[in-house]
Amino acid sequence: MTEFPPLKNDLILRAARGEKTERAPVWIMRQAGRYLPEFREEREKHDFFTICRTPELATLITLQPINRYDGLFDAAIIFSDILVIPQALGLVVEMVPGKGPHFPSPLEEPADIDNRLNKKVDVYKELGYVFDAITMTRKALEGRVPLLGFIGAPWTLMSYMIEGGGSNTLSKSKTWLFKYPEESKRLLQIITDVAVDFLIGQIKAGAQMVQVFESWGGELSPHDFKLFSLPYIKQIADRVKKQLKDDAVPMTIFCKGSWYALESLSEIGYDTISLDWTIDPAYAKSITKGRVTLQGNMDPSILYGGDEIIRSTVRTMLEGFGTNERYIVNLGHGILPTVDPEAVRVFLTTVHSVGLELNKNS
Numbered sequence: 202m203t204e205f206p207p208l209k210n211d212l213i214l215r216a217a218r219g220e221k222t223e224r225a226p227v228w229i230m231r232q233a234g235r236y237l238p239e240f241r242e243e244r245e246k247h248d249f250f251t252i253c254r255t256p257e258l259a260t261l262i263t264l265q266p267i268n269r270y271d272g273l274f275d276a277a278i279i280f281s282d283i284l285v286i287p288q289a290l291g292l293v294v295e296m297v298p299g300k301g302p303h304f305p306s307p308l309e310e311p312a313d314i315d316n317r318l319n320k321k322v323d324v325y326k327e328l329g330y331v332f333d334a335i336t337m338t339r340k341a342l343e344g345r346v347p348l349l350g351f352i353g354a355p356w357t358l359m360s361y362m363i364e365g366g367g368s369n370t371l372s373k374s375k376t377w378l379f380k381y382p383e384e385s386k387r388l389l390q391i392i393t394d395v396a397v398d399f400l401i402g403q404i405k406a407g408a409q410m411v412q413v414f415e416s417w418g419g420e421l422s423p424h425d426f427k428l429f430s431l432p433y434i435k436q437i438a439d440r441v442k443k444q445l446k447d448d449a450v451p452m453t454i455f456c457k458g459s460w461y462a463l464e465s466l467s468e469i470g471y472d473t474i475s476l477d478w479t480i481d482p483a484y485a486k487s488i489t490k491g492r493v494t495l496q497g498n499m500d501p502s503i504l505y506g507g508d509e510i511i512r513s514t515v516r517t518m519l520e521g522f523g524t525n526e527r528y529i530v531n532l533g534h535g536i537l538p539t540v541d542p543e544a545v546r547v548f549l550t551t552v553h554s555v556g557l558e559l560n561k562n563s
């Protein structure tokens with residue numbers, strides 16, 4: 202095992218384990234990204250996936266928000282993308298500036314599973330660059346905050362592999378689910394197997410907590426969620442924890458839009474559930490009953506509304522979720538690219554000050 206500098210701030214790890222914290226820790230999804238001018242500057246020089254594949258660049262960008270908001274973030278998340286798994290499976294993915302991901306040749310029919318996918322993925326060979334980036338970033342962080350790893354969940358990745366990019370209806374990937382359910386499950390299982398190895402590799406490389414992004418969970422009915430999402434995300438938590446035993450780290454599940462699945466999500470082995478802004482804190486707490494830590498869930502667009510609404514929303518959120526136990530502050534989805542970085546500073550400083558204030562009064 203690589204030696205890493207000692208951790209100076211373990212607030213988020215304690216919150217995830219259900220221990221008391223002096224204030225609620227905070228990070229934001231997509232915290233290293235286009236809202237930061239220093240990111241845009243690097244992005245003009247390099248292609249998106251070149252950054253992901255070059256550990257020095259991934260490290261530099263992961264550290265940008267940590268440096269800019271010195272001491273205000275309680276975690277760093279490795280700069281990468283969920284679509285590196287489809288690439289490892291053999292599909293071409295491009296990142297089109299201003300448009301998002303594009304697969305020039307997505308999966309079209311079940312026969313493509315055997316004809317086009319690499320079904321013997323060696324994650325150390327295909328995705329070793331992510332492991333190298335994690336190890337390098339963890340060292341460069343010098344123990345300031347924990348480093349998070351992540352993957353896309355099988356259903357979300359399957360959708361991208363079939364839709365070929367973003368989609369409003371997911372009609373192509375849903376056609377697979379409803380017309381070819383067995384073949385769809387086979388594809389979901391293939392992705393799951395790679396996801397398990399990839400997460401284990403990330404943790405061995407130095408990731409201190411990991412998040413699974415089921416960004417399109419809410420596109421499924423509760424019935425179909427049970428068939429096509431839940432079994433696979435459960436399998437990921439079970440297998441990763443079983444294989445790593447004492448070396449396992451806290452795991453977070455983010456199923457955007459899947460409010461109906463909250464109870465099930467709190468019973469499948471994850472330590473933390475990340476919530477979007479459609480869920481009320483009191484409701485989430487009453488359903489999950491302290492079994493898991495909750496993370497979230499401010500509407501990212503509040504950051505456009507000015508200092509006053511940012512401050513009052515953070516206060517209401519902290520009052521609702523509590524500040525010293527089983528809670529991690531975050532947005533309900535990724536930060537949007539046109540947000541003013543100074544609005545993020547207001548958000549972060551309020552989380553700190555109100556968190557400490559409420560904790561003192563509790």
Ligand SMILES: Cc1c2[nH]c(c1CCC(=O)O)Cc1[nH]c(c(CCC(=O)O)c1C)Cc1[nH]c(c(CCC(=O)O)c1C)Cc1[nH]c(c(C)c1CCC(=O)O)C2
Nearest residue numbers: 230231232233234278279280281282283298301414416535
């Ligand atoms: C669905 C999804 C993707 N990627 C991701 C998800 C799950 C989270 C979510 O639901 O938003 C996850 C992701 N993508 C990125 C990170 C890096 C770490 C971080 O959060 O700072 C993470 C955790 C970088 C990125 N991933 C992407 C960018 C911007 C791309 C660019 O610079 O051109 C960044 C910084 C591009 C990307 N990548 C993806 C999309 C849909 C897009 C385009 C839309 C967008 O930009 O928000 C796929």
